[in-house]
Amino acid sequence: MKTLPAVDVVVVGGGWTGLLLAKELGARTSLSVVVLERGGPRKTEDYAAGMDEVDHNLRFAMMQDYSKETATFRHTARDRALPIRQLGNFLPGTGTGGAGEHWGAHCPRYQPDCFELYTRTVEKYGAKRLPEDHAILDWGVTWDEIEPYYTRADKLIGVSGKAGNLRGKLIDGGNIFEGPRSEEYPTPPTKIPYYSTLFSDAAKSLGYHPYPNPGATPSQTYTNPDGVSRPGCVYCGFCDRYGCMIGSKAQPTNTLLPVIEKHKHVSIRTRATVRRIVHGVGRDVAHNAQAAAAIARRARGVTYIDANGEELFQPAEVIVLASWTLNNTRLLLLSNIGEPYDPATGRGAVGRNLTHQILFPAVDAFFDKPLNRFMGSGASGMRISDFDGDVFDHSNLPFLRGGTLGAMGTGYQPVTSFGAVPPSVKFRWGAAWKKAAVEYYDRHGSLSFSGEHLAYKSHYMDLDPTYKDHAGDPLLRLTLDWRDNERKMVEYATTKAVEIAHAMGAREVSSFPGYGHYDVTRYQSTHVQGGTIMGAAPENSVVNPYLQHWQLPNLFILGASTFPQQGSANPTPTILALTYRTADALVDRYLKNPAPLA
Ligand SMILES: Cc1cc2nc3c(=O)[nH]c(=O)nc-3n(C[C@H](O)[C@H](O)[C@H](O)COP(=O)(O)OP(=O)(O)OC[C@H]3O[C@@H](n4cnc5c(N)ncnc54)[C@H](O)[C@@H]3O)c2cc1C
Numbered sequence: 001m002k003t004l005p006a007v008d009v010v011v012v013g014g015g016w017t018g019l020l021l022a023k024e025l026g027a028r029t030s031l032s033v034v035v036l037e038r039g040g041p042r043k044t045e046d047y048a049a050g051m052d053e054v055d056h057n058l059r060f061a062m063m064q065d066y067s068k069e070t071a072t073f074r075h076t077a078r079d080r081a082l083p084i085r086q087l088g089n090f091l092p093g094t095g096t097g098g099a100g101e102h103w104g105a106h107c108p109r110y111q112p113d114c115f116e117l118y119t120r121t122v123e124k125y126g127a128k129r130l131p132e133d134h135a136i137l138d139w140g141v142t143w144d145e146i147e148p149y150y151t152r153a154d155k156l157i158g159v160s161g162k163a164g165n166l167r168g169k170l171i172d173g174g175n176i177f178e179g180p181r182s183e184e185y186p187t188p189p190t191k192i193p194y195y196s197t198l199f200s201d202a203a204k205s206l207g208y209h210p211y212p213n214p215g216a217t218p219s220q221t222y223t224n225p226d227g228v229s230r231p232g233c234v235y236c237g238f239c240d241r242y243g244c245m246i247g248s249k250a251q252p253t254n255t256l257l258p259v260i261e262k263h264k265h266v267s268i269r270t271r272a273t274v275r276r277i278v279h280g281v282g283r284d285v286a287h288n289a290q291a292a293a294a295i296a297r298r299a300r301g302v303t304y305i306d307a308n309g310e311e312l313f314q315p316a317e318v319i320v321l322a323s324w325t326l327n328n329t330r331l332l333l334l335s336n337i338g339e340p341y342d343p344a345t346g347r348g349a350v351g352r353n354l355t356h357q358i359l360f361p362a363v364d365a366f367f368d369k370p371l372n373r374f375m376g377s378g379a380s381g382m383r384i385s386d387f388d389g390d391v392f393d394h395s396n397l398p399f400l401r402g403g404t405l406g407a408m409g410t411g412y413q414p415v416t417s418f419g420a421v422p423p424s425v426k427f428r429w430g431a432a433w434k435k436a437a438v439e440y441y442d443r444h445g446s447l448s449f450s451g452e453h454l455a456y457k458s459h460y461m462d463l464d465p466t467y468k469d470h471a472g473d474p475l476l477r478l479t480l481d482w483r484d485n486e487r488k489m490v491e492y493a494t495t496k497a498v499e500i501a502h503a504m505g506a507r508e509v510s511s512f513p514g515y516g517h518y519d520v521t522r523y524q525s526t527h528v529q530g531g532t533i534m535g536a537a538p539e540n541s542v543v544n545p546y547l548q549h550w551q552l553p554n555l556f557i558l559g560a561s562t563f564p565q566q567g568s569a570n571p572t573p574t575i576l577a578l579t580y581r582t583a584d585a586l587v588d589r590y591l592k593n594p595a596p597l598a
Contacts, residue, residue: 001303003313007032010302010316012274012331014039015098016572017558017579018322019256019268020156023226024583026263029591033266034314036304038273038323039095044254047243057241057416062102064092069469071326073520075481077343077458083467083475089356089519090526091241092324096270097252099324099526103572104240104378104410105216105249107159109150110567110574111389112143112179114452117565121400124390129400131485135353135455137564140536140545143179146577151183153576157250158222158230160379161185161214175211177385190219190233190380193409195371195445200382200407202503208384213406215379216250226259237411239378249378271307275473277319277335278303279552299337299555305471317594318586321532321557328561329461329531330476338542338551341460343479349542351461353530354480355566358403358451358490360515360524362497365506366422367443373417374442376409383407387496388568389452399488403451403568405497412442420444422508447501449493450525454485455565461531482515490515527571529563534578546585546597547578553596556582 009025011018014037025033055061064087072081093099113120118136121129130136163184164174189212192200200210217233233248247254260266279299301315321328332350333340339348383406385391394400421428421436422444464477494512501509535541538550547562549555558579560571567574585597 001311001313003315006301006315006317007034008316009033009318009320010314011035011320011322012302013037013098013321013323013327014096014252014268014270015093015322015324016100016252017575018320019097019252019260020576020579021320021322021558021583022266023256023259024580024587026260026266027226028587030265034316035266035268036272036274036302036314037096037268037270039270041268041270042096042101042243042253043257044247044251047245050245051238051242053413053415056102057413060087060091060241062093062095062241062243063087064094069475071476071478072464072467073478073480075479075517077479081464081477081479084520088521089524090528091523092326092526096257096268100252100572101243102241106379106570107154107157107161107214107216107573108404108569109178110569111391113390114567115139115141115143115146120390125394125400131400131454131456131483133457135457137353137455137533137535137540139564140534140541146574146581147179147182149577149580150573151181152580153573155186155225156576157216157255158186158218158224159214159216159573160187160190160219162189162212164211173211175383175385176209177388177391185214187218187220187222190215190217190377191235192382193373193376193380195373196380196382196407196409198407198504199447199500202500203382203384206500206503208386210382210384213379213381213383213408215377217248217377217379224255228255228258230254233377233380235375235377235380235411237374237376237413240410269306272304274302274304274323274331275311275334275471276303277321277331277337277555278313279335279337297552299552317554319555321555322559324559325528325531325561326461326476328557328559330463332532332542333463333476334473337549337555340462343458343460346457349533349540351531353455353533353564354459354461354478355453355455355529355563356480356518357525357527357566357568357570358449358453358486359527360449360490360512361446362405362449362494362512363501364420364444364446364510365501365504366440366508367445367505368507370442371445372442373409373412373445376411378410379408381406381408381410387493397488397492399485399492401452401454401568402489403449403493405447405449405493405500407445407447417441423510424508447497449490449497450568450570451486451489451493452568453566455530456483481518487515525570527560527566529560529566529571532557532561533564534562535564544597547582548585548590548597550596554594556586558582
């Protein structure tokens with residue numbers, strides 16, 4: 001295998017996390033940085049030609065190719081896992097910008113107590129209230145430590161919204177249940193679609209506290225602290241699963257690339273698929289025992305396959321894994337770094353605490369008037385947090401934690417949004433269905449619930465013993481199912497949503513049937529967490545609170561794979577905040593003293 005000239009830092013993955021770290025290193029150091037991205041290059045202008053709904057929303061033009069690499073799935077360790085053959089439950093990205101190019105840009109923060117979930121829950125309800133078999137852990141960071149980084153992330157991507165808790169002062173019209181923010185949102189809320197105002201009025205009439213959903217589809221032209229400008233959103237309704245035609249929605253290519261491109265010491269190599277992180281003592285090391293012992297505790301670089309199919313070794317002083325939850329976990333397992341998690345004994349940490357956001361349409365509501373739902377943006381709409389986290393008392397409820405309920409105006413696209421009919425229409429085919437589908441195309445909306453998923457000992461990832469990818473490496477195996485806590489939470493949220501839909505004046509309401517077993521064919525967000533989790537102790541986590549590997553101090557891991565469990569909110573603001581925190585620790589401390597960060 002050919003060895004390339006060494007660089008200071010190699011970053012695996014060119015999505016939000018990898019490119020944010022590369023941007024920070026580019027601006028704040030003179031280190032040579034190479035980003036290896038498995039997909040092709042992308043830039044803002046690529047999206048100007050317009051949107052093809054069939055290509056993007058049905059054929060998933062921007063997503064990972066499952067015919068080359070997928071994961072296998074099973075509900076329990078007793079089952080035989082089978083490959084997920086079609087994109088369904090989540091939609092991983094590929095190419096420069098990763099999933100950050102086709103994300104929806106909702107930008108909520110986690111509840112403050114999410115970061116100390118174990119401690120806070122036991123304090124309030126006692127250890128006996130935790131579900132049997134839970135694997136809930138504190139993160140090793142607190143709200144006060146992460147809040148300034150949330151603010152930097154908000155400013156980077158220009159989040160639009162209205163504060164509901166500014167330094168402890170509650171503000172009507174914002175989310176009064178959010179953690180105290182140090183600053184107002186960088187831009188005011190987006191326009192609120194008509195359908196979302198119906199929700200807002202109804203929720204208020206029932207005593208709830210609606211607020212504009214925060215999003216990185218800015219309400220007006222915004223220039224971030226790096227000097228990068230993006231225009232305000234025009235509400236075309238093509239965000240989620242698309243790149244933005246006008247460069248308004250924050251994406252790595254329109255927010256980070258313009259800065260990275262100014263730094264000649266940072267480069268991005270596309271069509272470069274990393275296969276292993278090389279670590280320990282190699283044949284090229286001198287036979288000096290002391291040097292060998294030190295090198296054994298370091299990562300030495302990565303191997304990758306380039307566009308011509310050639311496998312190359314890229315040596316580096318610092319290795320940053322930023323390839324999204326499943327790939328980060330798989331690369332550690334394939335590289336034999338750390339002990340794989342064993343649910344039978346509880347030993348090992350790599351692969352543990354797999355969680356997936358609870359996301360479902362709690363009701364479908366049908367109205368007797370047009371709702372103009374074709375206008376919207378990925379994140380515009382109204383939400384309530386009255387049932388989020390632990391803001392409501394769970395003493396007499398059959399579940400812990402909760403989530404947020406919203407009426408979003410993400411834009412009704414003609415092909416994929418067509419076909420919903422109320423329960424009174426008995427058939428799902430034929431002339432009567434077609435007539436009703438046309439009538440209700442713009443008279444229909446759903447109320448969606450985003451809920452928190454707890455971690456369990458029996459939900460994890462490991463290498464599949466049977467199935468392999470196109471290059472012959474074992475696929476990642478996911479073991480996951482819903483439990484009673486999630487099922488009861490879903491039931492509770494659905495009842496609340498039905499109540500609100502009726503108060504909105506819906507003619508007919510159909511409610512979500514409930515959670516049975518986890519289903520890989522239903523899309524339920526690409527918010528998948530765990531596998532390389534952060535924590536306060538090396539016994540039960542893979543990285544320390546600065547996302548530095550416990551055993552290999554020159555290896556850093558970014559992204560939601562480091563979340564011990566999931567909060568109800570969409571993860572990217574938390575991911576970006578933690579990436580900024582790692583960038584500070586790397587530049588200000590590690591580079592001066594390359595050792596474990598206390
Ligand atoms: C349809 C959709 C909507 C979403 N909406 C929202 C939202 O509204 N709000 C929110 O907070 N989040 C949302 N997300 C999630 C958000 O996109 C992710 O949280 C975010 O992109 C994660 O950033 P990342 O850098 O960790 O991973 P990614 O963006 O996935 O980037 C990882 C990169 O690593 C590359 N890679 C993987 N394996 C390798 C390898 N072996 N070698 C080299 N490169 C590799 C991939 O090609 C990819 O480009 C959405 C996601 C999707 C798919």
